[in-house]
Amino acid sequence: MKILAVKGTRDFYPPQMAVRNWIADGWKAASRRSGFEEFDGPIFEYLQMYQIKSGDEIVEQLFHLTDRGGRDLAIRPEITPTLARMVNQQISALPRPIKWFSIPRLCRAERPQKGRLREFFQWNIDIIGEESIVADAEVIFCTIDYLRSTGLTPKDVVAKISSRKLLAALLKNLGIAEDKLPVLYPILDKKSKIPAEAFEEILKKEIPDAATVNTILKLMDLHSTDKIASLVNLNEDAKMALAQLQELFKTLDAMGVGDYCRFDMSIVRGLAYYTGMVFEIHDAVGDLRAVCGGGRYDNLLKDFGGPAMTAVGMGMGDCVLEILLRERGILKDDTLPTKTLDYFIAVADTTLAPKAVELAAQIRLAGLSCEFSYKSAALGKQLKQASAFNARKTIILGQELTSANQLVVKDMTVGTQTKVDESQFLADLQKTPDGADDTHKKG
């Protein structure tokens, strides 16, 4: 019976797993550099949780099920609702600001396409309980710090930043009613995703006045905060939001990542829940989907039964990122080893095979990695296997061992061979050598 994987999911064979780990390790390292602590929740939650944040339309985009107890559950499509639930549960015990990151596995019942799969991993960072612009800057900085660490430069990626608060104030000044905004945001968010004519068409349907539409179109094209005042009169709210945004850019400059950042009024984000700064990072030259997006959201904790508390966060999926890293030549198929060894043990004399098993075990128990060939094979073939496994050193068991209790140790990088007394080698193993993996000693 031949069974296949479900469409839109991925099998991670060791080479693909090495790429996934490399991406996740980079995310973790960047998170920790900026002081974020890791959390995670369950892979499924009550279906209702996602309806609260995204409305009933979300249901058909979810993998949902009813368990034996009759509970309606869903595999998580995002982790932000879980974050809100968890923070609310311990709200009085958690020191603030809460700076958490997570790398959840997420599932969405969408039609698989380029950069969008049914199962994926998403880096999330969130700062909860800090309203100053420094928190906005920290989230954008940490995101850029990761991208920079992979080798992506301002020529490759651009962080497009705007403010929902500013946009709301400007639209209000243009005579648009506040209750119209939730309808308008998803439309404005489509600007870069659809042809200009189509965008204008949709906008005209919502806003009858041609002059207003014209001003909005001009606003959407702005890449400098200085020019806003020439298009719309700034009321107090707009002035305050603009000052905050300018302060944010100043901070990002001071943090050394200003050359990645750009004001872009057309960044709106579709979701209703953003309330302040919004940003997306895009491929600077290609036409990929956004690499990541985020912003400030003030109402989510309250919507989940908690107190009113401000938050700012970012989510970056692995699919578009991996495509971009491959397009830029940063990620190549053969750059990441699936296995590296401290030692490989080769046997020049088959009667010494049991000795190889014994010595490998001693090396491993000392905290180093080691392998040997399960089958007897010519020495040359065993050395090839050692190379394929990226062994740093190969120990050759042969007549030196039987006649003089010596191991022949071959350095696989430079190719030199040295003889070492077995007893000395074993004694040296006990002094935790450089490069030994001692994660297990932490507890």
Place this chain on the structure above:
Amino acid sequence: MKILAVKGTRDFYPPQMAVRNWIADGWKAASRRSGFEEFDGPIFEYLQMYQIKSGDEIVEQLFHLTDRGGRDLAIRPEITPTLARMVNQQISALPRPIKWFSIPRLCRAERPQKGRLREFFQWNIDIIGEESIVADAEVIFCTIDYLRSTGLTPKDVVAKISSRKLLAALLKNLGIAEDKLPVLYPILDKKSKIPAEAFEEILKKEIPDAATVNTILKLMDLHSTDKIASLVNLNEDAKMALAQLQELFKTLDAMGVGDYCRFDMSIVRGLAYYTGMVFEIHDAVGDLRAVCGGGRYDNLLKDFGGPAMTAVGMGMGDCVLEILLRERGILKDDTLPTKTLDYFIAVADTTLAPKAVELAAQIRLAGLSCEFSYKSAALGKQLKQASAFNARKTIILGQELTSANQLVVKDMTVGTQTKVDESQFLADLQKTPDGADDTHKKG
């Protein structure tokens, strides 16, 4: 609207996440010491896949769903079927033996109880395509190597090892028909889980002859392979299986883990798919469920539409393990930090707050971790925060900076303070210092 987590799942707040990571890091390190390569599959597969391996009864133990396309899917309750599917798909391209490990998130729709949750993580190691006893020894060794690395000794855990092949040959010699074996295995597997009388009762129902039942009961109590021949005549199959088992114990002795290992005929494993060596590791003194279990299985790849190929593997869940590690005092609530920092920046003069943001960014961009206080606070309070974050060093920005461009660097371990020219500090940052996280430079 207050929403709860689903019963039987866990929320991993940073302290719980630190424990989960510590366990997983230990599993990964042990796997890599023994040369296993990491793989993973999707969180859901076709429901049918689990029915092939475990029969239709498995369905009600699964979280299963029908997607919009009408496909019957299930959240994976184990990863072995995925392993079989993946290996079959690339069978001609994969070099053998295949030595893979994985740490899948798994879900089972069971009633939650001590050591058994609806969602858990399970370490899996498998060697496919190697029939020699060395592969059996490697799997058991790697498992023990991990447990030993946490600090568990032979006084804490015992690996109980037996052989399905041996058991089958002995039962055959006792006059039990081969087609009776699949019924008998799950019964014999219950021996240590139910009272002796109840076990005897069930056994008598299946085997009418009292003398045979008596011999089986004696066999089940054996802890030495030497005594088998005094209970049952050994046919050729039994002799061969016994010789293999004795060779396995000899190998485990030579590998230095013999004192963890013990022959135990009552280890049978319930699942039908084991065909050779079987083992379980148990808490040596308490009455916890098995910490892990495994064995040799020869037919799984074939059952999934692939070639006949032998395999040996092991699975260890995180729930029982964590209970055991806590009972032994190896894992304590306060041993694992949720955050460590290379630097914390404290501000003695609030006008220097923007400087803290700037300097923190420079430190992070150089690959080190750094934080600062978002709110202005007394210096003492900031230093307390630095301690709470496990900062190795705290940089104090004060009058030394304004008057002489100097940073005050406090070593948080020994408490000493030194003054460093800011320019010198920044120049030193560029030489990747010891302890810098450079995972991001691997690509």
